[in-house]
Amino acid sequence: METGVDPRWKQLMEQGAYCSCGQRHVGLIDLAFLQPADWKDAPAKEPNENLRTDGDFFSEEFAVRQGKYFAIRCVMPLPIAGCSPPASPLVVWASVEKESFEKLVAEPRPQLKNPPVQFPARLVNRIGGYPDTLGLMGAAFPMPDSPPLLVLAKNADPEAPMHQLVQEHRDGASFDRLLEVYAAQGHDMRGAFAGTKQ
Numbered sequence: 001m002e003t004g005v006d007p008r009w010k011q012l013m014e015q016g017a018y019c020s021c022g023q024r025h026v027g028l029i030d031l032a033f034l035q036p037a038d039w040k041d042a043p044a045k046e047p048n049e050n051l052r053t054d055g056d057f058f059s060e061e062f063a064v065r066q067g068k069y070f071a072i073r074c075v076m077p078l079p080i081a082g083c084s085p086p087a088s089p090l091v092v093w094a095s096v097e098k099e100s101f102e103k104l105v106a107e108p109r110p111q112l113k114n115p116p117v118q119f120p121a122r123l124v125n126r127i128g129g130y131p132d133t134l135g136l137m138g139a140a141f142p143m144p145d146s147p148p149l150l151v152l153a154k155n156a157d158p159e160a161p162m163h164q165l166v167q168e169h170r171d172g173a174s175f176d177r178l179l180e181v182y183a184a185q186g187h188d189m190r191g192a193f194a195g196t197k198q
């Protein structure tokens with residue numbers, strides 16, 4: 001598929017599409033996960049600047065549990081094959097070691113370097129439309145003006161089957177897969193495109 005060839009993509013970008021959530025979306029949706037998946041009794045959110053690394057702390061961007069488990073909100077791009085803009089951002093949480101966390105939250109944010117600074121990180125959300133994604137490994141790259149970028153790792157064993165999320169995150173998802181992933185997150189727009197064929 002060449003860029004701009006799929007009329008459904010053009011329709012989503014220009015006119016938008018009615019969605020099962022009751023809204024009309026124009027362009028890509030920022031799919032945002034509000035907290036790590038496995039923290040049901042998270043305390044009320046505090047301002048980021050109140051961050052404490054002992055006990056429990058929760059804010060828009062940071063999560064600390066029992067002073068032992070550290071998670072940070074990251075952006076993970078889901079590239080869409082053959083379409084532009086080229087990626088749908090997923091806002092997710094990643095757990096990191098304490099030392100990494102302290103560097104990621106330091107102000108000023110680490111500057112981009114070549115090669116870029118990166119920290120081992122583990123996805124701690126369950127993204128609908130995929131086999132369970134909780135615990136997939138990757139790396140968090142600090143960004144100067146935005147949350148860290150989460151890039152999932154390829155399998156250590158190249159013979160092992162790649163997780164579907166890792167594969168689509170690295171190689172791109174089709175437009176139909178994007179609609180499936182949106183639908184699994186409560187944003188079903190597939191009906192809006194039923195009459196529009198590529």
Ligand SMILES: [Zn+2]
Nearest residue numbers: 019020021187
């Ligand atoms: Zn929606």
